[in-house]
Amino acid sequence: MxxxxxxxxxxxxxxxxxxxxxxxxxxxxxxxxxxxxxxxxxxxxxxxxxxxIFPDHDRLLDQIRDRLATSSHSTALVAVSDAVRLVLMHYIEEGSLARQRYALTSKVPLLRDREIASVARYQRLFREFIAEWMGDPTQAASLRAELMAAAVVAAHNHVLRRWLRDETGDPVAEIEAAMSEVLTMFPAAQPRSGPGDGTTVIAFRSGQDLDALLPALRRAMAEGAQ
Amino acid sequence: MxxxxxxxxxxxxxxxxxxxxxxxxxxxxxxxxxxxxxxxxxxxxxxxxxxxIFPDHDRLLDQIRDRLATSSHSTALVAVSDAVRLVLMHYIEEGSLARQRYALTSKVPLLRDREIASVARYQRLFREFIAEWMGDPTQAASLRAELMAAAVVAAHNHVLRRWLRDETGDPVAEIEAAMSEVLTMFPAAQPRSGPGDGTTVIAFRSGQDLDALLPALRRAMAEGAQ
DNA sequence: GCACGCCGTGGTACTGAGTACCGTTAATTA
DNA sequence: TAATTAACGGTACTCAGTACCACGGCGTGC
CATH class of the missing domain: 1.10.10.60 (Homeodomain-like)
Incomplete structure (x- = not known):
């Protein structure tokens, strides 16, 4: 020994x-x-x-940068939401160490600021990646990139915080749900799939149970795609 | 003299x-x-x-907190976007001092982190305000509050950065435009009220993955209940 | 006039983080 | 075994931030 x-x-x-x-x-x-x-x-x-307390955050940032650079996704937002999953997974794999760190950063303002600053570096990386990917230097596009990066990071923080507080048993499922919500917030960034992209209009009473309607919804969408 | x-x-x-x-x-x-x-x-x-370099950021934060506490807006998001305008105006009124600070924070990582940390305090304030206003402790609502706060702050940062770089002649008009874009991203953020039975109409492209749309659907139905 | 208290100030001494440098020792390689 | 390299320990230093004390101005009440 x-x-x-x-x-x-x-x-x-x-x-x-x-x-x-x-x-x-x-x-x-x-x-x-x-x-x-x-x-x-x-x-x-x-x-x-x-x-x-924050030993390998630089390494992880580089890792994410590489991932983005070599990613071949249909849209920038999907690539970024994919990368942010990696960050979350990194924390989760740390296990109790991440929770120890959270206990410290919750108490000591200095450490909290430090943590926030490192998260901001991811956000900046995402923002620049999206902006470059869009290749549109106008003000509107730049704002859009900023909003996208902020949303992705916010979703990540939300799930991470819940996991750190032990409020969720399935962070993977939650990050999936959160990311898909972010994706729907920016519809133009969705990949256009194939020829059938007609618009389907559906009306229903909000009192109804959505899950009960799902089969009908799927059918309606399949028909709308024709 | x-x-x-x-x-x-x-x-x-x-x-x-x-x-x-x-x-x-x-x-x-x-x-x-x-x-x-x-x-x-x-x-x-x-x-x-x-x-x-950051003399009165605590004072401004208190000011914003008061503004939120005494605000009587129809929705939380409007109240927050109103408050964030105040922050932007504060910087703009500082004039050349704000630009001096920007020159410093752009060069010195330590100061940049400090600036980011103070912005994060606004974001946290907004998030808590929105979450409390919604009065809905579920995970979905919490995520929504997080996304809203992040979007508002991102919009602010976008306009502020442009002004600091002297890329805009009319920051007031730009913050208005950015805020209205944020507002359209979160349609009808209303407080929870009793179940209604109004009819919700939704239009979407059938090429999109239905499962990815589910969160948005659920949200739309909940809001349609107003 | 005087005594009193208050406040802003300057000085001294201390703690603790971070840096620079140097000598020593252990492991590696020739 | 001899030479080289890398990790280590110690000393001394700079600088931010804190604690404490002592001095001078300044108004108030007597």
Whole structure:
């Protein structure tokens, strides 16, 4: 049973101390001491005290950037909503670590701001990607890109927060639903599927149960596509 | 010609030094020295070095909170879009100071993060206001509030950024247009009331995936119940 | 006039994050 | 085994931010 490496020991020492005495009450010296390493070693592994909590957010951002660059989707919004799923999955795979981080960021304003800033970097990336994809430098298109990026990120945040608070058992299903809602908010960004794209008009009483109407709806749409 | 007060001298000294040597290269001691006051006095007027650049954002946030609390609009989204106009106007009235700040925040990541964090506070305020106004604690309503707040803030950011870059001569007209676009994205955000039996008419392209449309359908039916 | 309290100010000393540099040791490779 | 490299530890420094104290102006009441 060999000792874990310095980085691992630092991480564990840091989270333990943050949990015991709080983030601001814990000094880097204390973290290094508990990890059994020198102060210099701490800053060699983590550029700052905050970086212990957000270790690989830069890496993930690069990953998302690559994903977007190599994505071949019919529309930019679909590509972005696909990429944002990756971000959510990353958090979920972290499991309890992500929840520990959430507990900290909920309490310490400094860390909350930091988290928000990193999320904003994703949003910026999405916005630029969409704007470039649209290839339309007008003001209206630029606004549209901004709204799309904001909506996608908001949907992500919504589901992530619910998962972090343990309010959902199936975050994957929820992100799917949230993303499809976002997609319907921007109908022009929908891929036009094939020749049959006639418009179907349906009228029904709102008191009725939607699920009971589904079969009829599907039939109506199939007919409208002819 | 009496000397301006210490606070004014500090502000001018700070911006001058930031402009000459950059933000990070300027120390608080240098600012205080150029202003002809002691270091202690600096921290008495501004709690931190960053606070010189963002002096009254807390005050503005309180102002917006009050505005929302006393607003009597037909829908939450209208009230919020009204409040966000106030924020934009505040920046515009600052004039060249806002542009100076923009030049700084564009260059210094630390300041950019700080700016983003403060904008996020508005967004959070809006989200909570909308959610409370809707009085519907379900997941779908919560997501809706999140999307609305994000859209309003995105629209604001879009117009503000254009104004800061001097890309628009009429920011007021643009914010009106952007807000009305946001409003059309969320048709009839009404508070929940008893079930009605009005007839809802929906038109959509049959090429779209029905399952992707379901959230929008459910929403339309719920709103049709008004 | 004087004593009192208040407020803005300046100075000193401290904590803690982050940086720069240097000497040492352990692992790798020739 | 000798040389090179990489990780480590220690010291000293800068700078933001905090705590505390001491001084001077300034009005008020006596």
């Amino acid at each position: 060999s000792k874990p490496d310095a980085r691992t020991r630092l991480t564990e020492a840091a989270f333990a101390l943050f949990d015991e005495h709080g983030y601001e009450q814990t000094t880097v010296d204390e973290i290094a001491e508990r990890a059994g390493v020198g102060r210099t070693t701490f800053f060699r592994h983590y550029g700052s005290k905050e970086a212990v | 009496s000397k301006p007060d210490a606070r004014t001298r500090l502000t001018e000294a700070a911006f001058a030094l930031f402009d000459e040597h950059g933000y990070e290269q300027t120390t608080v001691d240098e600012i205080a020295e150029r202003a002809g006051v002691g270091r202690t006095t600096f921290f008495r007027h501004y709690g931190s070095k960053e606070a010189v």
